[in-house]
Amino acid sequence: xxxxxxxxxxxxxxxxxxxxxxxxxxxxxxxxxxxxxxxxxxxxxxxxxxxxxxxxxxxxxxxxxxxxxxxxxxxxxxxxxxxxxxxxxxxxxxxxxxxxxxxxxxxxxxxxxxxxxxxxxxxxxxxxxxxxxxxxxxxxxxxxxxxxxxxxxxxxxxxxxxxxxxxxxxxxxxxxxxxxxxxxxxxxxxxxxxxxxxxx
Numbered sequence: 001x002x003x004x005x006x007x008x009x010x011x012x013x014x015x016x017x018x019x020x021x022x023x024x025x026x027x028x029x030x031x032x033x034x035x036x037x038x039x040x041x042x043x044x045x046x047x048x049x050x051x052x053x054x055x056x057x058x059x060x061x062x063x064x065x066x067x068x069x070x071x072x073x074x075x076x077x078x079x080x081x082x083x084x085x086x087x088x089x090x091x092x093x094x095x096x097x098x099x100x101x102x103x104x105x106x107x108x109x110x111x112x113x114x115x116x117x118x119x120x121x122x123x124x125x126x127x128x129x130x131x132x133x134x135x136x137x138x139x140x141x142x143x144x145x146x147x148x149x150x151x152x153x154x155x156x157x158x159x160x161x162x163x164x165x166x167x168x169x170x171x172x173x174x175x176x177x178x179x180x181x182x183x184x185x186x187x188x189x190x191x192x193x194x195x196x197x198x199x200x
Contacts, residue, residue: 021083022151024142029169031076033176038072039065040182044189051193075100080139082151087127089139105129105136107155113138113163125163140165 042065046058074095081088088104105127112128114135126135142148145165153160 021081022144022147024080024082024139024144024148026076026078026141027143027169027172029172029176030141033172033179034076035069035072036176036179036183038069040179040186042068044186044193047190047193071095071099078139080142080148082148082155084155087152087155103136110156110158113152113156113158113160123164138163 042061045065046061048054049056049061050058074091077092077095078100079090081090084107086104086106088102090102091100109129109131110127111130111132114126114128115123116126117123124140125138127138128135138152139148149160149163152158
């Protein structure tokens with residue numbers, strides 16, 4: 001009898017020890033790939049500007065690259081927070097609201113989860129509220145997407161069997177490889193630009 005009570009108390013403690021909320025972040029593979037691609041496309045510009053005697057000074061291009069990197073990092077810092085009451089998408093406090101605004105939706109307000117096709121042939125999903133005044137995009141690029149979908153099903157009762165993540169890892173792996181190859185090309189371009197500048 002005492003053993004049964006001990007087992008029940010242990011199970012109750014384990015249930016109470018489960019987190020009341022979950023935080024999902026964008027996949028590191030996606031973040032690294034997109035930032036690498038951005039840098040690979042922009043880093044050679046100041047060197048080329050200097051080598052070609054462009055009217056745009058290199059320091060201004062460096063400033064533009066830095067300013068462009070900040071909002072990109074902010075967008076990739078998106079977080080999805082799920083608790084017993086709601087699901088919400090948030091960004092760091094330093095990200096201006098007018099640039100990237102998060103949202104929050106109570107589970108009690110969720111009416112359905114609708115799919116829509118994108119212009120690239122993919123499929124995305126939107127939460128439809130009971131008021132049907134606004135649709136909320138289900139984040140699909142987070143780590144633990146399967147866990148997120150399971151929580152959505154548990155909280156709303158909506159069948160999510162057919163919900164699949166939009167980007168496949170191999171797509172970003174290929175893009176990352178091409179970004180690394182582009183870095184090699186950048187190194188050659190920078191070397192040529194600097195050596196030509198020294199020769200002249």
